[in-house]
Structure formats: C-alpha cells, structure tokens
Amino acid sequence: MFQNDRLSNEITLFQKIKNLDYILLISVILLSALSVFVMYSTDGGEILFHTKNHFVKLAVFFPLMIFVAFFNIKFWHNFSYIIYLIVILLLIYVSFFGIKSSGSQRWMDLYFFVLQPSELMKVAIIMCLAKYFHRLKIENVNSFTSITIVLSIIIIPIIFVISQPDLGTSILIALSGLIILWLGGIKIKYFIYSFFTFLISLPFIISFLKPYQKLRILTFLDPDRDPLGAGYQIIQSKIAIGSGGLNGKGFLKGTQSYLDFLPEKHTDFIFTLFSEEFGFIGSVGLLILYLIIIFRIVRIGAISRSNFARLFCFGYAFAIFIYIVVNLSMVLGLLPIVGSPLPIMSYGGSSMLATMIGFGIVLSAKINHKQIIA
C-alpha cells in the first residue's frame, strides 16, 4: 500500500503524458474542431468575430485542460472546498458589481475575458460534494447533519445564481449537486419524498417565477400560441432541425441560420444549426461523440481507486449528460427554453473554461487512478 502510494507520487512527466486518456482526448479534440467549423457556419461562411474568438478560446483552454490534468488528483481533492468558496465569493462579487446585460447580472470583466462564475460553479459544486462524500463515513450519510450540510452546499450558490437571474444555470447546478447526493448514498426515499414535495409546491414556485419565465413555460406547452413572439424560437428551431432531413442541407447551406431565422444560433441553438446542415446522420454522430466522452469519463471513474475521483468522474459525466439533454430537449421542443449551452460546441468562454477544467480533472484522475486519498 505504501509502495503504491509512493509510486504514484513519483510519476514522471513522461508517464503522465503516457497515462493520459487518449480516447477522451481525441474525442474532445474532434468536438473542438467540429465546433470551430460550426461556428464558421454561424458567421455565414466567413472567419468573423465568433469563429476567431471561439478558436482563440479553444487554443487557450485546451492546453489549460492538459495543465490541470498534470496536477495530482490529490491536489484537486485538497483544494476542492477552497475552490468552491472562491467561486461562491465570485458569485457574491458578481451580484454586487457584475456586468448587466439584457436584464441579468451574471458576468465580471477580467479585461481579457468576461467570466461567468455560475458556469464555474457547475464544476466546483461537484468537486465540493465529491470531497464531502469522500470523507463522510457511510454510516453518517443519511444523518440529519450531513444532509443539512450537503443541501446547504447546493442551495447557497443556487440562491445567488437564481437572483442574477439565471434559471437555466441554477437548474444545472442543482442537478449536478443532486447526482452526487444520489451517488453518495442518500436514501432513495428522501429523493422520492422531495420529488413529491417539489410537485406539490410547483404552483407556488411558478407564482414566484418572473413573467418572462412563465411565458417560456406557456410557450413550451403551446409554441403556436404566439408564433412571432415567445414561441418564435421553438418554432424556428424545430423547422430548422426538421428541414435538415436525413443528410442535412449541407455545410454552410442551412437556410434557417444563414437567413437569420434562427435565434441565438451561436450559443444555445448551435445544435439546431448543426442539425440543419448535417441532418439526422450528423446529429446522431454528434450524439455518439458525446456518448463516447461520457462513457469514457464513467470508465475513468470506475477504475479510480479513490472515491473522490470516482464521485467526481461519475458526477461530472452525469453533469455533461444533463447539459446535453437539457440543451437538446430545449431545441427539439421537449423542454421549455432555459438558457443552457451545449458543452464545447456553444460559443461562450466561461462554459468552455468550466468544461475544460472538468475534463482536466477527469484526466488527472486517469493519470493518477491508482492514487488513494486518505
């Protein structure tokens, strides 16, 4: 045991590189390359603002991922609480001094980069909870104190994010947190009870929603209610995807996006553009690429010796899955419109930064999968 411990501590740079997970790495590179091409298409087949910026961000954050991977998983375990606290502080900072844009206050200006701390929280909450459950004795998992603590860990950032307001991100943070609770061993009946409590309190929650959020839900239930207003996005998105057909309209030939019928085509609706141009085959291909990434992360979790790494990988894989499902369901008209980007594909620095850091930690877990954390 001690030998192993020592061994893992003395991994050389060469071994680290050798131990990187190349399937995951290649999948991420493929996805990144694809995202640049799609971004190029959103710019109307020219290298304009979005394509350039997206490429630059990839060029910075991909090496950052490798950099993160080279830190021992123990290091990330040790700093989990601190990272969580730092992100909470950033959220507090944003709620006072953040940049306002289209009615919400989510961003902070770092001069070279506009950061959205709530995106970082998506990863930080997984780290924080993974560490907590890693250290928690299995007997104490369902104790009142521990449940109170983990719920607080989830609820505190959500309060800040919801007040920005940003419903989409807060739901994603909550789901990421809840999955660790599930994996950590919280009794199933608690989940069932809270689910019913949630259902019963739904009308009250809805009454607290902002008018535009209520409108989105109503629009989701019946997009044709107001086709030129709130329903416009869903309808146009469905038209774009549906008209793609089996093979799609071809690269740079998506009329819905090219002629500006698609809203938010760079960010939340990037899949719509992709699906219009590459059709059913392309869309399924993209889904498979995501699936490979997810199951690769799950596998890394499964071979990890420490429960921290295991919890983090499983949690992060689920989080990626949730991002994809929420985003796709939204553009396919299966869920109301909530702002949620598609990992790596969508334009947006903070989301990409958080995703890459997450991948970095997963890769770190792969390199150090034999590492035991006391």
Place this chain on the structure above:
Amino acid sequence: MIKSNSGIRKTDVINRRMFIIGAAKVVVFVGIVVRLFSLQINENKKYLTLSDKNRIREWKLPPTRGNIVDYFGNIIAGNLKVYQLHIIPEQVENFNYLLVRLKNLLNLSDKRIARINKLKAELKPWDSIIVSENLSWSQFVKINNYLYDLVGVKPVMTISRNYPFNDVYTHVLGYVSQPNEKEILENETIQERFVPGMKIGKLGLEKRLENHLIGTNAIQRYEVNAYGKRINQLEHQKGEQGSKIRLTVDTEIQKACGELLNKKAGSISVMDIYTGDIIAMYSSPSYNPNLFLFGISQDEWQLIRNNPLKPLINKTLSGLYSPGSTIKPIVALSALENKVIDTKFKVKCTGKMELYGQTFHCWKEKGHGWVSLKNAMKQSCDTYFYEVARLLGVDRLNITAEKFGLGKKVLGDYFDIEKKGLFPNTKWKKNNLGKGWVLGETLITGIGQGYIQTTPLQLCMMTAQIANGGFVVKPKIIVDSNPISYEDAKQSMESGLLFDTDTEELLDKKLFKNQKNIKIVQEAMFASTNERFGTSYKSRIDDPKYQFAGKTGTAQVKRISKRERELDLELEQIPYKDRDHALYVAYGPYVNPRYALSIIVEHGGSGSKAAAPIAKKLFKLIIDRHDLRNKQSNFERITV
C-alpha cells in the same frame, strides 16, 4: 479495517447507483434520438415546407391585360411599353441630393417630391419607390445619360394599357385606372391579383370583362432573410396575359361615326339585322381614355366634366330621347296587326286635330290633305298618326312596342349604365303617376312624344327587327365562342325559329301575326326615303347597292308655344338647349337588307336636315365593308 470496509461499501454504493444512472442515460439518449428521427425523418416534408415558406417570398408583378380587338382583329385596347423611374432608397447615398437632381431633370412638382419623401418613410429601404410612372422617351434618355450621377435610381420598362384609337371607342371600352379600396374588395379576382401600380377597368367593357381581361400575375420568387430583405432571385414565373376579346365592331365605321358627329352631341348605332352584331356604337362627343391611365390632371378632367355636350354620358345606352316620328313604323305596324287600319284607310290632314277642345298640330301647318298609310309615313303626317293612335289605343300600341324591344335593356347586363327607357300604357300611368290615362296622351304617344323615352340603341334594334322581316334579334357586341354566320342567322329567322346559343333552346322569334304587315311598313319606310316628298328624299342613294329605307324623327325638347309656332324660327335663332333633337332610323340595302342604324343629333333641329344626311354618308361605307366583313367569318374564334 472498519475504515476500509466502510470505503469498500461506499464504493459499492457508488458503483451500484452509477449503474442505475447509466441505464437511465441510455434511455434518455434513445428518447432524444427518437425525437430527432420523428422531426428529421418522419416530419421532414412538413418542416422543409415550413422552411421554404420562411425563406422564399413571392413577389407578384402586375398582370398583362388581354387585348380587345375589333371584328377584323385590329387592336383597339392593347398594351404599350412604358418607361418608369424607380428609386431604391437603400442604394441611395444622398437622398436629398438625388431628389434635387431628379426634380431638375424631370421637372417634378414640389407636391410630387413631398409624396416621394412620404413613401420613403413608409416603405422598407429595399422597396422601390415609383418616381414617375410614364417617362417620355426623351426623359428616359436623359435619365440614362446621367445615370452615373444618380445612384439608387432604376429606369424600368413596364407595360401599360393603351388605346390606339384614342376617343373612338371610349364609350364602348371605358378605360383602366388604379383601383380604389372598394373595387379591390368587391372583386375577388382583383383582390387575389392586386399589386400596387396595377390598373383595372373602371367603365364599359374594360370593367364588365375585368375577370377575363385581367391576366395572371408573373411571379418572382426571392430568397429572403428573417427581416424580409431579398437575398437572391430563385425563379421567375411568367404570367399569362388576359383573354383576348373580339368585338363585333368595325373600327372604320366607328371612326366614321365619330367624324360625322364631330362637334355635335349625339349617337350613332349600327347593327347587323340578322346576327345582332353591333357594328358601331358611338356616343358623341367622346374623350381620350389614355388620359386616365396615369391619373388625369385636374385641368383636363375639368375640361371634360364641364363640356356642355356632356362627353361623360354614353348617349347610345343611357341617353333617353323621345323617338319622335321614328316611332311611326311601330304605330303603323301595331294598327295593321290589330286590324285597326288597312292600306286603304285614309285620314284628312288639315294641319291640326281637335280633341276635347285641345288642338294637336301636324308639323305641316297647311296640312297634307287625304293621306293613306304610305303617304302619311312618307311625309310623316302627324294627324294621320293621331287618328291611328286614337283608334288603336295606347295599350295595344304598348304591346307591339315592347315586343320590338322598347322599354327594355338591349345589351342586358353588359353595360350597367344602360337605361331601360319607357313605353307607357294606362296601367303604368295609374301605378306610377296615380292618374288615369288621357286620350290626348295616346295621340302624342302616336307621334313619339309624351312619356315615351327610348335609347338610340333601342331604336336601332327596333329598326333591325322591322328590316329582317319581323324577327327577334339578339344584339351583341362580343363575338362569342359560337358565332352564327349571317346566312345561318337569316335562314333560321326566316324559318321562324331561332336557336338561342345561350339557353340552347329553339325559340319562336316571330314578332308579327301577319308578315304582310311588316312588308307594308317596310314599303312605307322605303317611300319615305326614296320617293318624292319623302322626308328624307334628299338623303337617298339611288344605286340599289346602297339604297336604304328610313324614317326621320324630330323630337321636341320643349312644348312649342303658339307664338313660337307663328314665328317659325330658324334653327340658329333658337337657343341651343331648346332646339329639337334630330333623329333618323334606317336599314339597307333595301333589297336583301343587312344593316340597321339609328342616328340622333341632340338639338340638331329636324331629322331630315340634321340626321338623315349622316345616314347617307354612312351607308356607303357600311355596304362597302360588307364583303370584307363576310370574309372574316373564319376569323379565329375567341372565347369569352
């Protein structure tokens, strides 16, 4: 050990629960793929259509109206290329500068400039503004020369209605102009094909046949972006020109009518007595319909509107006149048919007739002496017809007159402005004026005065039906899909049966009880024109080829006072408004007749002096064109 045990148990929990999630993930992914499949494969067609609906927008172009041609195929309402000037605001660098330049080049009014500025504010920047609808060739050349300096200006060639014979056919064809809102809403075809700048028929056949003439829009398909801006043209779908419509009219004769009525108010109608083809139908004075195409100027409009000869009224169809003596053939016929008189019946004319203390004058103060029917008709003796009318009674006269088409619309629903006129009877007076009929009224009805009102076309048809031997004709102005030849028409008429092409029924078209009576009237009309002392003797043509029979009429517009009768003023001494209307009805050639006509010259004085000479000039032309017309029977047939 406990610790490690706990660690293993914890790992077990995590792995077990992860497995559940993994299964859930697969289910959800499958769900998403199913959704993708249903949108992209199952409903692909629906969404492709919706996507095309999004991106493809159609622009309708004004349809090209069908041509209207005369019997010989000459275009009388056609289309002409016109040059227009459009501005596309988004391409203009300096709008005000451009307007100043255009104002100087085209002499645009300040009002027009203000209008352009208003349009610019209303329209999208890529929608073109029409600066000038009809540039002259020199203006068009000028614009093209300065085009380098006029960025955003687009000279455009387009098609516009044109009436090559100007005022010759105005009352038949009407004219086209921009529709108003009501006209668009009332006609579904117009509503469907309406495009700004399009013109529709406002009057006459242009209006009546709108749905045939209108044509279909050419359609240009453009790909547009979400804001409606055209990105590129996808296809151009040609429109179909409206139906070509062939009329029965002869432009040469129509033109001659216009020249004969030059500077006079009146009307000439010419009709084929067998087929009912209207050869000419001219109302004078006319006006130039081309003036209305691009909006008539106020000055020109006032000139037409305030002309005392009333060019806006279609006198042939909606002018109501007392027929005067032109009614006498019908009076005679009615009396013969009802066996009230025979050819031997004579009346002594002393120049007047007394009835219940009222005096009824003959036009000839000295009287005509003893006159028979033939002489009475020849010299248009009023006294004779007073007596005949008295014996006949107005109700029997009314029956005959209505049989011959008086008091009814001639062309049915083709012209909404056509008037019915009136042939009175005792019942009519009781119902409409609430008073009993007075015998004196019968007398003046017998000479075509009093309540009786006819349109020139009614008189023409009445004459045609006497000329063809007393058979119904169905007047028409449009050559229908199944034109009946003159010979067929004549034959079917003389067999007493007429095949009605509209109702496809064989109808009894005899208007007489005894055809000898028609012959008697015809002979009397012949005498009136071709025998010495006949009222239109001076206008006769001796050549049997052109020889015609007719009846003059002079309709009083005002009661002649005793003093005026004694003064016996010359025409020029009477104020224009008080002068008699001159009328003439005739048919020819006398042997094997073919055409009937009616002429009215408003306030022209006596029929023999003002109207009959016109007939003489016209008949030569009509008969000369007869052979040409016959040769046209195999002319391409056009369906309406």
